[in-house]
Amino acid sequence: MATDSASGPGELTAQTEESTDRSDSTDDTTDLPDPAFAAYAEESLPGAGVGAAGKDGRLELAFARDGTETRLVRDLARTPFHVSGTLGHDPHPAGETVYVQSPAGGVAQGDRHDISVTVGPDAVAHVTTSSSTKVLSMERNYAASDVALAVGSGGHLDYVPAPTILHPDARFGQATTVDLAPDATAVVGEVVVPGRLARGERFDFERYASTCEVRSEGELLVADATHLAPGADDGPGPAAPGMLGEFAVLGTLYLLAPAADAAALADRLHEAVVADGATARDAAAADRDTDPEVTAGATRLPNGAGVLVRALGHRADPVTDRLHTAWDSAREDWFGVGAPADRRQ
Amino acid sequence: MSDTASNGATDDAQADAAVLESLRLADSSLPVGTDSVSYGLEAFVAADRVADADDLAALLETYLRRQLGPGDLVALRAAHAAARDASDGRDEAALTRVCQADRRLNATTLPAEFRESATRTGGRLLSLQRELRADPFVEAYARAVEDGETPGAYPVVLGVVTARTGVGERRACLVACQEFVTALAGAAQRLLQLGHTDVQRVVTECQPAMAAAVADSADRSLDEMTPFAPLVEMRSAAHERADRRLFLS
Numbered sequence: 001m002a003t004d005s006a007s008g009p010g011e012l013t014a015q016t017e018e019s020t021d022r023s024d025s026t027d028d029t030t031d032l033p034d035p036a037f038a039a040y041a042e043e044s045l046p047g048a049g050v051g052a053a054g055k056d057g058r059l060e061l062a063f064a065r066d067g068t069e070t071r072l073v074r075d076l077a078r079t080p081f082h083v084s085g086t087l088g089h090d091p092h093p094a095g096e097t098v099y100v101q102s103p104a105g106g107v108a109q110g111d112r113h114d115i116s117v118t119v120g121p122d123a124v125a126h127v128t129t130s131s132s133t134k135v136l137s138m139e140r141n142y143a144a145s146d147v148a149l150a151v152g153s154g155g156h157l158d159y160v161p162a163p164t165i166l167h168p169d170a171r172f173g174q175a176t177t178v179d180l181a182p183d184a185t186a187v188v189g190e191v192v193v194p195g196r197l198a199r200g201e202r203f204d205f206e207r208y209a210s211t212c213e214v215r216s217e218g219e220l221l222v223a224d225a226t227h228l229a230p231g232a233d234d235g236p237g238p239a240a241p242g243m244l245g246e247f248a249v250l251g252t253l254y255l256l257a258p259a260a261d262a263a264a265l266a267d268r269l270h271e272a273v274v275a276d277g278a279t280a281r282d283a284a285a286a287d288r289d290t291d292p293e294v295t296a297g298a299t300r301l302p303n304g305a306g307v308l309v310r311a312l313g314h315r316a317d318p319v320t321d322r323l324h325t326a327w328d329s330a331r332e333d334w335f336g337v338g339a340p341a342d343r344r345q
Numbered sequence: 346m347s348d349t350a351s352n353g354a355t356d357d358a359q360a361d362a363a364v365l366e367s368l369r370l371a372d373s374s375l376p377v378g379t380d381s382v383s384y385g386l387e388a389f390v391a392a393d394r395v396a397d398a399d400d401l402a403a404l405l406e407t408y409l410r411r412q413l414g415p416g417d418l419v420a421l422r423a424a425h426a427a428a429r430d431a432s433d434g435r436d437e438a439a440l441t442r443v444c445q446a447d448r449r450l451n452a453t454t455l456p457a458e459f460r461e462s463a464t465r466t467g468g469r470l471l472s473l474q475r476e477l478r479a480d481p482f483v484e485a486y487a488r489a490v491e492d493g494e495t496p497g498a499y500p501v502v503l504g505v506v507t508a509r510t511g512v513g514e515r516r517a518c519l520v521a522c523q524e525f526v527t528a529l530a531g532a533a534q535r536l537l538q539l540g541h542t543d544v545q546r547v548v549t550e551c552q553p554a555m556a557a558a559v560a561d562s563a564d565r566s567l568d569e570m571t572p573f574a575p576l577v578e579m580r581s582a583a584h585e586r587a588d589r590r591l592f593l594s
Contacts, residue, residue: 235554
């Protein structure tokens with residue numbers, strides 16, 4: 001499990017190019033995405049080793065408030081990540097947007113990616129990806145990504161990448177940490193697609209484990225874990241009742257605002273994400289009579305951290321749209337402006 | 346090892362006392378309010394997703410293997426281990442470990458109603474135990490809950506009280522599973538008008554999943570708690586806002 005970055009939110013000065021190599025990529029046994037990955041970690045790779053050059057993608061972004069604007073003050077991108085610049089299409093007047101590109105075909109076995117995004121005091125940043133992340137088929141070892149997000153006092157981060165698509169036999173682990181100043185806000189999202197659905201792939205991947213831990217001033221507020229292992233013979237699988245049931249795509253959005261009234265926001269977001277703005281009761285009725293395209297709900301996160309929205313659907317787009325509705329609504333609530341439109345299309 | 350006859354008799358008496366204590370704690374008449382919780386089951390029934398005993402048994406397997414095993418039971422074991430090592434009520438290190446398990450479980454339990462149900466029933470079990478026997482460690486933990494230092498979630502309270510009354514860790518996990526299944530089967534009995542035999546059939550069918558959940562929890566550290574059942578969470582979110590409901594969760 002990744003630990004919080006050494007520098008806390010708000011420390012954006014005196015950035016220097018990192019010259020030391022990562023050492024943790026060779027230390028897999030102590031940093032597994034989940035204990036179930038231990039057997040994969042023992043499988044060596046042919047050719048370039050685990051986390052070798054080209055397999056050790058690194059992305060570091062830092063944003064700082066500068067007068068009425070937010071500026072990208074640091075961007076370090078190592079293959080396969082690429083940052084081409086910023087876009088100012090956020091409806092928030094101080095907002096800055098970065099689309100991260102990944103020209104490689106996808107995430108491969110042995111890849112160890114490391115992403116860190118730091119948002120300084122009062123800065124407003126939106127980081128997303130220019131296309132879906134494809135986790136490719138694997139025969140040996142696994143792929144992993146560590147994501148460390150930090151937001152300083154009065155700052156805001158939207159970290160809402162395009163969906164992650166899990167190809168057959170993919171093994172992927174992801175550990176996300178969010179370190180928030182008490183009066184900071186963040187929206188962190190993920191959509192997981194269990195295969196190239198249009199090709200008839202569905203839950204043909206091997207294992208997907210993703211954790212998200214939210215901290216503020218050192219205190220753990222939220223620890224969430226998503227763990228899907230369709231091939232494992234260890235109890236109810238993804239299609240079991242109470243798991244994903246008949247649905248394929250899982251969307252999760254954490255709307256984090258430790259200083260805000262989570263109960264009121266949870267109620268508003270729940271209403272916004274149940275089918276087409278219907279009330280919860282109507283949604284339950286719709287659920288009974290027909291097979292809805294998406295089922296969604298919102299609840300208060302522990303320790304006053306904010307609101308969790310989950311959406312399950314048959315396809316990625318409706319799930320993404322439903323999460324966008326919640327994101328939009330929370331942004332209206334906090335800032336009086338909605339979420340940035342999706343410019344990928 | 347050579348037990349004298351009297352030592353053997355003492356061991357037997359202690360073992361018997363622990364069994365009796367575990368049966369008492371697993372009894373559905375234990376007055377801790379488990380008859381008021383459904384952990385989202387009421388919303389599954391309202392949406393016609395659980396309509397009979399088979400549906401119920403399948404859903405309970407998900408709860409056991411995907412929520413309790415990788416979640417509640419890990420915290421229960423950690424609390425049990427800390428509390429059974431505690432020398433007395435002034436063992437701050439042991440109390441800290443119990444509170445860590447409690448807070449970690451709370452941070453891991455995402456549906457708001459699940460946290461509320463766990464702290465409500467946990468609080469009632471804690472005050473019940475304090476009435477029944479004086480144990481300085483239980484007292485110290487209860488004070489920490491009262492002071493708001495730690496949530497007092499049911500699995501953690503159960504871990505503490507079982508450890509302090511000689512009930513073993515694995516048995517305590519089985520008690521938690523039995524209690525959970527009988528609580529939800531009881532809720533289903535009211536919601537679905539299930540017959541007594543059907544309810545017992547469901548409970549019996551769940552026994553392998555209970556044992557598996559206990560095994561699942563054995564080798565996990567607190568930061569390896571990974572409860573995950575998204576449709577259960579979503580039903581709970583719907584239940585929070587339901588107009589008419591019999592159960593608190």
